[in-house]
Amino acid sequence: MTSASLREEIKNKVRETADIIQVISDVVELKKAGTRFTGLCPFHAEKTPSFSVNPQGQFFHCFGCGESGDVFSFVMKYNRLSFPEALKELARRYQIDLPEPRLSDADRKRIEERELLYKVNKEAAAIYQQYLAESPDAANARQYLEKRGVSGEAVKAFRIGYAPDTSSAGWNFVTSRLQVMKLPVAAIEKAGLAVQKDRGGYYDRFRDRIQFPIMNVSGQVVAFGGRILGEGQPKYMNSPESAVFDKSRQLFGLYQHREAIRQRRQALIVEGNFDLVLLAVHGIEYVVAPLGTALTKQHIRTLRGYCDEVVLLFDGDSAGLKAAMRSVPYFLAEQVDARVAVLPEGHDPDSYVREKGPGGIEDLVNQASPLAEFVFDQLARQYGMTLDGKNRIVKELQQIISAGDDTVQRSLMVSHFSGMLGITPAQFEAGMTKGSAAKQQKVNPPGENLKKFPRKQRQLIDFLILYPEYFPLLLEAGVEKIVPGQGVKNLFSCLNVLAQEGNLTPEGLLVALPEESAERKYVAELLILGDQGSMGNDEQQVQNMCDEMLHWLHTETRQQDGAALQKQINEAQQSGDADLLMKLLARKQEIGENN
Numbered sequence: 382m383t384s385a386s387l388r389e390e391i392k393n394k395v396r397e398t399a400d401i402i403q404v405i406s407d408v409v410e411l412k413k414a415g416t417r418f419t420g421l422c423p424f425h426a427e428k429t430p431s432f433s434v435n436p437q438g439q440f441f442h443c444f445g446c447g448e449s450g451d452v453f454s455f456v457m458k459y460n461r462l463s464f465p466e467a468l469k470e471l472a473r474r475y476q477i478d479l480p481e482p483r484l485s486d487a488d489r490k491r492i493e494e495r496e497l498l499y500k501v502n503k504e505a506a507a508i509y510q511q512y513l514a515e516s517p518d519a520a521n522a523r524q525y526l527e528k529r530g531v532s533g534e535a536v537k538a539f540r541i542g543y544a545p546d547t548s549s550a551g552w553n554f555v556t557s558r559l560q561v562m563k564l565p566v567a568a569i570e571k572a573g574l575a576v577q578k579d580r581g582g583y584y585d586r587f588r589d590r591i592q593f594p595i596m597n598v599s600g601q602v603v604a605f606g607g608r609i610l611g612e613g614q615p616k617y618m619n620s621p622e623s624a625v626f627d628k629s630r631q632l633f634g635l636y637q638h639r640e641a642i643r644q645r646r647q648a649l650i651v652e653g654n655f656d657l658v659l660l661a662v663h664g665i666e667y668v669v670a671p672l673g674t675a676l677t678k679q680h681i682r683t684l685r686g687y688c689d690e691v692v693l694l695f696d697g698d699s700a701g702l703k704a705a706m707r708s709v710p711y712f713l714a715e716q717v718d719a720r721v722a723v724l725p726e727g728h729d730p731d732s733y734v735r736e737k738g739p740g741g742i743e744d745l746v747n748q749a750s751p752l753a754e755f756v757f758d759q760l761a762r763q764y765g766m767t768l769d770g771k772n773r774i775v776k777e778l779q780q781i782i783s784a785g786d787d788t789v790q791r792s793l794m795v796s797h798f799s800g801m802l803g804i805t806p807a808q809f810e811a812g813m814t815k816g817s818a819a820k821q822q823k824v825n826p827p828g829e830n831l832k833k834f835p836r837k838q839r840q841l842i843d844f845l846i847l848y849p850e851y852f853p854l855l856l857e858a859g860v861e862k863i864v865p866g867q868g869v870k871n872l873f874s875c876l877n878v879l880a881q882e883g884n885l886t887p888e889g890l891l892v893a894l895p896e897e898s899a900e901r902k903y904v905a906e907l908l909i910l911g912d913q914g915s916m917g918n919d920e921q922q923v924q925n926m927c928d929e930m931l932h933w934l935h936t937e938t939r940q941q942d943g944a945a946l947q948k949q950i951n952e953a954q955q956s957g958d959a960d961l962l963m964k965l966l967a968r969k970q971e972i973g974e975n976n
């Protein structure tokens with residue numbers, strides 16, 4: 382039999398064995414409707430099910446976005462896998478022997494890399510777990526967990542472990558143990574467990590930390606979240622992203638809690654791993670936690686496969702408001718209902734559940750306010766309901782609302798909020814349109830220090846605010862050197878943070894900037910004014926603008942470098958350093974030729 386026909390045979394075998402209903406049900410809540418099954422489409426945002434699966438034909442089709450295919454295409458698209466990877470995944474699930482298929486080199490490399498990362502993480506989890514359970518040097522860690530009320534059962538369920546401190550286990554405890562198991566150090570580094578030293582050699586990333594393995598929905602360990610045991614910073618640290626770990630998609634606890642969430646049709650979001658585990662200890666199991674980021678669109682999309690409503694549980698401090706504000710557009714866009722529960726001042730989920738029991742948390746969840754109202758209340762508290770306060774509230778709300786892409790939802794929110802503010806929807810929306818926004822600009826001049834830049838620089842700043850996704854490109858081209866100043870620095874440092882969080886959006890930038898800052902004001906006004914003719918909307922136009930900026934940056938950089946070189950030449954001439962002078966002149970010649 383040729384390898385092609387063998388592969389065809391296996392493909393058919395997998396197709397016959399794999400049940401598309403079962404496979405899709407893992408991630409989409411399906412309901413029987415006649416001979417079909419229907420549910421909410423995992424490939425586009427919707428509130429009424431237009432996604433339908435046909436068990437006879439073993440295919441799916443979405444009437445909303447037109448996505449369709451068989452069990453293979455579903456697994457590929459949903460998990461972002463290549464065909465061979467999807468085949469392998471399904472064969473594994475249905476225990477069908479898969480002879481080594483003929484893969485392209487790139488596919489094979491990708492699969493091997495992922496498998497290796499899974500293996501490294503799995504073994505590391507076992508090492509940390511065993512160390513916590515058995516080592517005399519882990520006594521502190523065990524005491525700490527006991528003191529915080531983490532039961533032995535929870536330690537087991539979450540496979541909690543301990544990464545020892547350097548005084549008892551040295552700097553490469555886990556790295557060396559993994560290496561002894563013949564796992565390549567490059568993979569250990571890629572998994573984020575080992576960090577390369579400047580002068581060669583490796584040391585452990587996680588030291589003296591309680592280790593929470595982070596599992597994907599198939600239960601494979603993809604990363605770790607570590608909480609420092611002693612003093613030291615950062616208090617919480619997660620593995621860096623890797624081929625198997627995407628922070629913006631992964632939720633801690635989803636693997637353990639997916640059934641509980643599915644049964645309740647509700648998910649509770651808490652901020653930290655410990656909060657989640659401690660709630661679980663008290664029997665509250667429909668909880669997940671993002672991993673050191675605010676909730677992303679992908680998180681919400683993932684949760685939508687398990688539940689209808691998400692409740693955010695925050696400590697009574699202001700960080701919660703920021704996080705909530707940031708997530709509003711995503712909930713709107715994904716059409717998932719969200720409510721916010723706030724813990725009383727001075728409480729965290731742990732202390733609260735200890736004092737009031739699981740019933741206390743249930744009460745908070747039941748009384749949680751809808752996300753939109755929560756945000757409004759917070760803004761009203763922050764700005765007050767004076768005329769000026771209302772203007773500021775309108776601006777913030779417009780920002781939030783305009784990020785959602787459902788027009789019905791949007792107009793509902795506009796009428797809702799304008800009612801609360803005692804203005805007409807038209808007045809509310811006025812700021813969103815170009816005409817009246819221009820009038821508003823006179824009332825509130827933009828942040829002075831950004832406004833003072835010459836036209837070209839300002840164009841660049843405005844471009845970065847409206848299209849922050851181009852920030853990395855422009856950064857590489859030296860934008861920081863060409864546009865100096867404190868205000869710009871603040872802007873860039875926010876963009877840097879957002880780039881790391883994978884959240885380079887204008888809205889993200891707005892909320893990341895400090896409240897009341899001139900930069901934030903500038904950004905808000907620019908976003909409300911939108912494109913007053915100078916900035917384009919279609920992709921090609923934006924790309925052209927970016928090219929133009931890059932070209933200008935290049936020219937400016939060259940001029941700056943040239944001027945710096947000339948200054949050096951003058952200095953060398955004055956000091957009579959002939960060797961240096963010759964070198965510099967040669968350099969100048971070289972640059973001149975390249976221009």
Ligand SMILES: [Zn+2]
Nearest residue numbers: 422425443446
């Ligand atoms: Zn769809």
